[in-house]
Amino acid sequence: SYVLTQPPSVSVAPGQTARITCGGDSIGTKSLHWYQQKPGQAPVLVVYDDSDRASGIPERFSGSNSGNTATLTISRVEAGDEADYYCHVWDSSSIHHVFGGGTKVTVL
Amino acid sequence: QVQQVQSGAEVKRPGSSVKVSCKASGGSFGNKAINWVRQAPGQGLEWVGGILPIFGSTLYAQKFQGRVTITADESTTTASMELSSLKSDDTAVYYCARGGYSVHDDDAFDAWGQGTMVIVSS
Numbered sequence: 143s144y145v146l147t148q149p150p151s152v153s154v155a156p157g158q159t160a161r162i163t164c165g166g167d168s169i170g171t172k173s174l175h176w177y178q179q180k181p182g183q184a185p186v187l188v189v190y191d192d193s194d195r196a197s198g199i200p201e202r203f204s205g206s207n208s209g210n211t212a213t214l215t216i217s218r219v220e221a222g223d224e225a226d227y228y229c230h231v232w233d234s235s236s237i238h239h240v241f242g243g244g245t246k247v248t249v250l
Numbered sequence: 251q252v253q254q255v256q257s258g259a260e261v262k263r264p265g266s267s268v269k270v271s272c273k274a275s276g277g278s279f280g281n282k283a284i285n286w287v288r289q290a291p292g293q294g295l296e297w298v299g300g301i302l303p304i305f306g307s308t309l310y311a312q313k314f315q316g317r318v319t320i321t322a323d324e325s326t327t328t329a330s331m332e333l334s335s336l337k338s339d340d341t342a343v344y345y346c347a348r349g350g351y352s353v354h355d356d357d358a359f360d361a362w363g364q365g366t367m368v369i370v371s372s
Contacts, residue, residue, distance in 0.1 A: 175358035177295075184345055184365050185287075185295065190358035228295050232356035238311055239285065239297035 144233035146242035153248045160216040162245045164229035170208040172231040179244075180225045188227070189214060216247070224249045252277035254346050254363040261369045267334040270366045272346030274327045277361075280304035283349035284322060284329040285359060288342040298344070300353045301329060309353040336370045343367050 147165040154160040164174065174192050177185035187196040189205035192212065202217045216223055229242040257271040272284060285300035299310035303322035310318055314333070322329040329346060343365040350357025 173356040173358075177359075184362040185347075185359075186362070187358050187360050190360070196358075196360065230295075230358070232354075234354075234356075236312075237309065237354065239287075239300075241287075241295040241297065244294040 143236050143238065144231070144240050146229055146231065146240055148227075148229060148242040148245045150243070151246045151248065153250055154216075154219045155250045156219055156221060158219055160219050160223070160247055162214045162216075162227050162247065164212040164214070164242050165210055166212075166231065167210060169210055169212050169231065172207075172233075174205070174207045174212040175230045176205060176214045177228045177230065178223075178225045179228065185228065219247075219249055221249050223247060252348060252361040254348065254361055256344075256346060256363040256366045259367040259369070261371065262336050264336055264338060264370055264372055266336055267332055268336060268368050269330055269332040270344050270346075270368065271328055271330045272363050274329070274348070277348075279322075279327040280324045281351060283351070283353045283355075283357075284320075285347045285349045286318075286320060286331045287345045287347055287359070289345070289365075290339070290342040293342075296342075298331065298333075300349060302351075302353050303329065307353055333368075336368075338370050341368065341370045 176189040179185040192207035193205045226244045280303045286298040301308045301320045319332045346363040347359035348361040
């Protein structure tokens with residue numbers, strides 16, 4: 143089955159840039175989506191189709207996807223960006239939706 | 251604005267079944283897939299399965315095949331997920347999430363329910 147690999151945690155100072163990676167075999171050939179989940183809340187779509195921002199999401203959030211790695215970049219990080227972030231793809235080989243293990247972003 | 255409201259928390263005995271519902275409003279219901287995703291305590295997201303209400307076509311994660319049944323009622327714009335033969339490791343928050351125009355497509359999940367806690371305990 144297809145596997146998406148994310149770092150468990152990323153720490154960043156306010157105002158700096160956070161980069162969250164999502165690795166998978168030839169992931170650049172798939173449509174990759176990112177979700178933000180704050181404690182006790184449902185996930186919220188942040189970026190879809192590799193690099194399109196969902197409605198209401200600040201321009202500080204951007205995405206890219208190429209080769210074996212996709213990246214969610216959060217510029218000018220704010221305290222309110224502290225959350226878990228998950229990547230997601232549809233794997234047509236296994237006919238499954240697959241999520242990465244999640245990355246906890248901590249704002250120092 | 252699309253909104254999906256789920257049924258309340260459940261406590262179940264091992265071996266029993268649970269049925270969780272998800273009522274959608276504010277958007278077209280039948281032609282967008284409704285997926286179910288679960289999250290065990292302190293863990294990540296896991297896809298359970300999905301349904302395209304207009305055709306009633308379903309797709310289940312292999313892990314849950316034979317134990318899960320997902321249904322949808324267009325007249326009430328409600329989707330439901332029933333999980334049987336419950337085990338303690340089925341304890342999780344279960345979310346419904348709206349997908350694309352097919353149960354087999356690669357669209358994002360753009361609207362999520364608030365989640366339903368299911369506790370399996372003897």
